[in-house]
Amino acid sequence: MRLADNQLIALFTDLLGVDGVVLFDRLAPNLHERVVASLTPDSLPPTSVLYPQTIAELSKVITLAYEHRLRVLPCGSATKLDWGGLVSRADLVISTSKLNRVIEHCVGDLTVTVESGVKYQDLQTVLAKEGQFLAIDPPYSVEATIGGILATGSAGSLRHRYNTVRDMCLGIEFVRSDGEVAKAGGRVVKNVAGYDLMKLLTGSYGTLGIATSVTFRLYPLPEYTQIVIVTGTAETIAQAQQKISTSILTPTACDLLSATAIADLGLGEGIGLVLQFASLKASVIEQCDRIAVLAKELNLEVQILGEAKEFWELLEILIWQDELRNLEQSPESASIVCKLGILPSASVSFLKECEQIFDAQSYYLQIHTGSGLGILRVEDVQDLEVIALQISKVRSIAEAHSGFLTILESPHALKFKNNVWGYTGNANDLINKIRQQFDARGLLSPDRMF
Incomplete structure (x- = not known):
């Protein structure tokens, strides 16, 4: 009882x-x-x-x-x-917010072990003192904790160069559903001990265990960083994207932004392609010059920004609008945020189709061109039946391009009445078997993944 x-x-x-x-x-x-x-x-x-x-x-x-x-x-x-x-x-x-210690920072090995309640921004401040950084850039970066980032697998634009949270994670300690503490991986880059539970727990949304400490690989802070933004028509942006993807250029971030995002950021008109270069100063300048030449050949507008941090902060405010989440929203101001994925080659055409679907609404779309992952934000949601139909159309387009759409944030009623994950594949049996192995009683975040 x-x-x-x-x-x-x-x-x-x-x-x-x-x-x-x-x-x-x-x-x-x-x-x-x-x-x-x-x-x-x-x-x-x-x-x-x-x-x-x-x-x-x-x-x-x-x-x-x-x-x-x-x-x-x-x-x-x-x-x-x-x-x-x-x-x-x-x-x-x-x-786990009070589990907030930096356990060990091995500067020479480029690794750090922290408890799961450490805040992302606080960790980056500690690492920067030694000229290093953790190469992920999650949303809500001021308050986000390492455990929450791991549980949701939330990375950002830097995954173009450094891959995902799974790839950064070298070792993990977590509490199982029965209270036992388990470990996997280690504290060195080449450690291969045990099962690769790091990848399994990343993105599990707290359904398989509660992370207590995580070990990450690190990278040296780059000497110099610049951002190049090219804007223009969908056709010319697609050409630029294709030429850049097959070139010797090495951007650390490469994102497509909808025309609505470009306009609201005050960066001109048309679809935008945002490239960040971070390396030795001479290399960064040369690569930015090459983008400028390419833009001129394709009749694209080009802007070079020196303040990379400021740009990403403004983009995060636009896409995630953290300050609105702590306010009671009326139906007229409700918003929806979705995570999506498509084939990178279809990203520009996908963006054009979204323009037609949301032509009468305020929306923003960001797609990482290397992975095809992106974020869609739709504002001024009033009629949930209409928005559910629009989201269904976008999901169908994404699935037609071997992708997916997941609803991250939305009015409560929309999630309750609709398929959040959008998954219709045949792996549910496998997911259930894994869940049974880790949490046979279904006590951790019950039914969250279904």
Whole structure:
């Protein structure tokens, strides 16, 4: 028999202390709303949010939850807690935000081991003092934690040069659904010990275990960075993209931006192709000059920006609009954010089709040309039936180009009534078998992946 709420609160207060247990109805409004948005509308609210301060405490909390069959919603600082599928029930929310130590930074080996509650921006500040950086650029970078980045597999434009979160991850320690602590990989680049659980847990949305510490490979900070933006018609941008992809140029980022994004960033008219070069100064200047020559040949407008950090910050504000997430949105101001993937060769034509679908709405689209992954943001969502039909059309186009579309953020009702993941393949049996191996009782983020 499940313990009563007051018994559960007393149980975990004895373990974590008064500061480690926050009643659900006393949460900060934005965190409260984020938790509600991650649960199905018919779900009872969790009793409380728990904040273990050590890995041992986290292990004990999960062990108690396992013994009492309590369903758990894991999170870090909750920046992406409402992404993806809705959780059918959560008795407890467990935050790793207080597991925030940098365990070991091996400067000579270009590796770092951190607890999962370390914030991305804080880690980059520490690494920069030694002339190094972690080569991922996730959304909500100010508050995002390492555990949340790993759980959602959220990388950005830098994946063009450095690949994904999975490729950065060398080792992991995590707490299983029964409270046992498990490890995989190691703290050196060439370590191949054990099963490659790092790749399995990356992007698992907290359904297979709760990461406690992660080891990443690092890279030296580049000497010099510049951004080149070329704008023009879809046809000429497609030609430029093709020529760049088969050239000897080595951009660290290469993104397509919709004409709406280019206009709102004040960068001109037409579709945009954004290239970032980061290396030795002479190499960067030469490659930017080559892009300028190519742009002139194709009759494209070209701009060279020296302030790369400022550009990416402005683009993040435009695409993700973090400040709006902490405000209660009216139906007239609701927005939808989707992650999508297509064949890179179809990215420009896909962008043109989206222009037709959202011709009467405010929207922004960013596609990483190397991987075909992208982000679609649609604003001023009023009629959920209309937007559901539009999203279905975009998903169909993506699937026709061997891709997908996943709803990350949206009004609650849209997720509850529609297929969030859009997956119709034949791997569900395999996913269920993996889940059974890691969480036979279905206690961690139940039903989130379905």
